[in-house]
Amino acid sequence: MKTKTIKDLKFETLLPKELIKKRVNEIALQLDALHIGSEPPLMICVMNGAFIFTADLVRAMQVKVLLGFIRASSYRGTTSSGNLELSGIEKLNIEGKNIVIVEDIIDTGATLEAIIEQLQKRNPLQLHIVSLLQKPHAPKFENTIVGFEIDDRFVVGYGLDYDGLGRDIDEIMVMK
Numbered sequence: 001m002k003t004k005t006i007k008d009l010k011f012e013t014l015l016p017k018e019l020i021k022k023r024v025n026e027i028a029l030q031l032d033a034l035h036i037g038s039e040p041p042l043m044i045c046v047m048n049g050a051f052i053f054t055a056d057l058v059r060a061m062q063v064k065v066l067l068g069f070i071r072a073s074s075y076r077g078t079t080s081s082g083n084l085e086l087s088g089i090e091k092l093n094i095e096g097k098n099i100v101i102v103e104d105i106i107d108t109g110a111t112l113e114a115i116i117e118q119l120q121k122r123n124p125l126q127l128h129i130v131s132l133l134q135k136p137h138a139p140k141f142e143n144t145i146v147g148f149e150i151d152d153r154f155v156v157g158y159g160l161d162y163d164g165l166g167r168d169i170d171e172i173m174v175m176k
């Protein structure tokens with residue numbers, strides 16, 4: 001078990017990289033099965049947090065994929081500011097396409113709800129959601145694959161940050 005200090009907070013290993021890798025491979029198989037024989041899905045990476053998960057996931061998948069990137073931000077420090085900013089959706093070609101939203105974590109679900117609402121308006125053929133992590137209070141979304149259900153504690157690593165730091169850590173660490 002690793003420990004790390006980022007600014008004023010201490011973190012310890014929650015999900016080691018081998019476990020994440022195994023789960024990412026399982027999710028890739030599920031997504032392959034959902035899209036085999038159909039048009040390549042547009043995998044929409046929700047930046048910044050999902051950049052590593054997306055990179056690993058698309059490389060573990062066997063079907064051809066298209067990639068799109070949107071940006072969502074609401075967190076300041078370890079709490080959500082509730083001030084959601086979304087950008088980049090307008091540039092994507094959604095109508096009639098198979099869409100997969102790739103998120104790092106579903107906490108309150110507000111970010112995902114806003115993204116889904118904007119995408120649905122543009123008539124995708126299919127809409128799936130994949131999130132590496134999900135916290136306990138998150139509402140249930142349809143057609144959603146979750147990597148790991150975790151406790152309501154602040155995590156960093158594998159793309160997730162604490163005030164901009166820790167995204168490069170190769171595992172998921174939890175605040176002590």
Ligand code: IMP
Pocket residue numbers: 049074075080103104105106107108109110111112153154155156160161162
């Ligand atoms: P939601 O809108 O409350 O579901 O929050 C989703 C976004 O908040 C995620 O995409 C993350 O970027 C961020 N977030 C939620 N929980 C954590 C955490 O424990 N660590 C780092 N970022 C988090």
Ligand code: MG
Pocket residue numbers: 046047048049050072103104105
């Ligand atoms: Mg995020």
